Amino acid sequence: MPELPEVETIRAGLQRLLPGRIIDSIDFDWEKSFPNNTMAVEEYALKAKVTQVTRQGKVLLIELSTHYTFIIHLKMTGQLVFVPAPHSNVERQNSKFAGGHPNDSLIHVLPDKSTHVTITFTDGSKLFFNDQRKFGWVRLFPTAEIPNIDFFKTLGPDALSKDFTGAILFERLQSRKNTSIKAALLDQTVVAGIGNIYADESLWAAKIHPATTVKVLSWKQVTELYKVIIFILQLSLKKGGSTDKNYVDAEGNKGSFLQFAQVFRREGQKCPRCGSIIEKIRVAGRGTHICPTCQKIEDTE
DNA sequence: CACTTGACCTGTCCGC
DNA sequence: TGCGGACAGGTCAAGT
Numbered sequence: 486m487p488e489l490p491e492v493e494t495i496r497a498g499l500q501r502l503l504p505g506r507i508i509d510s511i512d513f514d515w516e517k518s519f520p521n522n523t524m525a526v527e528e529y530a531l532k533a534k535v536t537q538v539t540r541q542g543k544v545l546l547i548e549l550s551t552h553y554t555f556i557i558h559l560k561m562t563g564q565l566v567f568v569p570a571p572h573s574n575v576e577r578q579n580s581k582f583a584g585g586h587p588n589d590s591l592i593h594v595l596p597d598k599s600t601h602v603t604i605t606f607t608d609g610s611k612l613f614f615n616d617q618r619k620f621g622w623v624r625l626f627p628t629a630e631i632p633n634i635d636f637f638k639t640l641g642p643d644a645l646s647k648d649f650t651g652a653i654l655f656e657r658l659q660s661r662k663n664t665s666i667k668a669a670l671l672d673q674t675v676v677a678g679i680g681n682i683y684a685d686e687s688l689w690a691a692k693i694h695p696a697t698t699v700k701v702l703s704w705k706q707v708t709e710l711y712k713v714i715i716f717i718l719q720l721s722l723k724k725g726g727s728t729d730k731n732y733v734d735a736e737g738n739k740g741s742f743l744q745f746a747q748v749f750r751r752e753g754q755k756c757p758r759c760g761s762i763i764e765k766i767r768v769a770g771r772g773t774h775i776c777p778t779c780q781k782i783e784d785t786e
Numbered sequence: 787c788a789c790t791t792g793a794c795c796t797g798t799c800c801g802c
Numbered sequence: 803t804g805c806g807g808a809c810a811g812g813t814c815a816a817g818t
Contacts, residue, residue, distance in 0.1 A: 486810085486811060486812080487812095488812095517794085517795095543812075558812080558813085559812090560794095560811080560812050560813075561795095561810075561811050561812060562795090562796085562797095562810095562811095599796090616795095617795085617796060617797070618794085618795045618796050618797080618810090618811095619794080619795050619796075620794065620795065620796095620811090620812070620813080621812090636813090636814095660787095660788085661788080661789085662788095663788070663789075664788080664789060664790090668789085668790090671811095671812085673812085673813080680811075680812070681810095681811060681812090729810090730797090730798095730810085769790090770790075770791070770792095770811090771810095771811065772809080772810075772811080
């Protein structure tokens with residue numbers, strides 16, 4: 486369930502840790518976690534240098550000096566954890582890690598049974614792709630061809646980019662006007678980066694019932710929804726994202742945003758705004774958390 | 787085309 | 803204690 490704040494936190498960590506490193510070898514134990522042509526990997530990934538790490542929505546892009554890029558989707562339980570070389574005192578005594586790497590234990594526990602891809606760099610450091618449920622994947626693509634992939638062609642604006650505004654959200658929602666607002670927010674072709682946690686939190690903050698049909702929402706409501714989406718995503722980014730079960734950042738640290746969540750995973754507790762008991766219902770096939778008092782279905786039909 | 791549902795997986799929890 | 807089944811949720815394929 487890494488969503489935009491989680492993927493961005495990982496990206497920022499990897500951008501500090503990876504550029505300049507040279508890939509020495511790649512191992513994987515599950516074909517679908519690393520669906521790539523062996524020849525292409527040997528020719529364009531091995532001995533390649535990492536140039537930069539970027540992100541589009543929930544997708545991470547590790548760009549290489551060979552003009553190929555690793556496209557990585559973590560789906561629900563994916564992790565990307567960097568571990569310095571076991572005996573690299575230089576790495577482990579730098580300013581941030583003075584006194585030892587904050588997650589020294591990872592050096593000893595990784596790889597584990599959820600590790601499906603391991604990228605080893607020439608300096609002995611490693612990047613582990615762990616994925617308990619095996620839904621995620623690491624794919625190698627020519628960098629120039631990425632914009633032509635269907636997923637990226639249809640991807641909506643990144644929720645934290647300048648291209649995403651209240652007016653744009655309202656406009657893009659018009660293509661999904663007969664579905665629920667929750668389903669529309671989860672649709673990555675409308676806006677990229679929102680998943681179940683931030684959809685529920687945003688709709689609670691905007692006082693909109695998740696099952697509300699998109700077409701009945703007013704301009705004012707959509708504008709308010711836009712504002713709270715940005716606020717919540719930025720707050721989560723500051724807190725290092727949400728750790729429910731599996732999420733950790735590039736160095737194995739958990740995020741603390743769920744401590745600040747108002748409704749997600751809080752069924753049975755009081756709504757912080759009105760005191761009603763938060764309920765868990767099902768909308769768009771997903772577990773959905775609402776305050777039954779603050780979030781009423783609007784019926785203008 | 788718009789929209790919904792099931793499949794992909796494994797770990798966990800709940801009821802019997 | 804063990805076992806079946808529901809559930810967790812991002813995306814795509816297949817269905818209506």
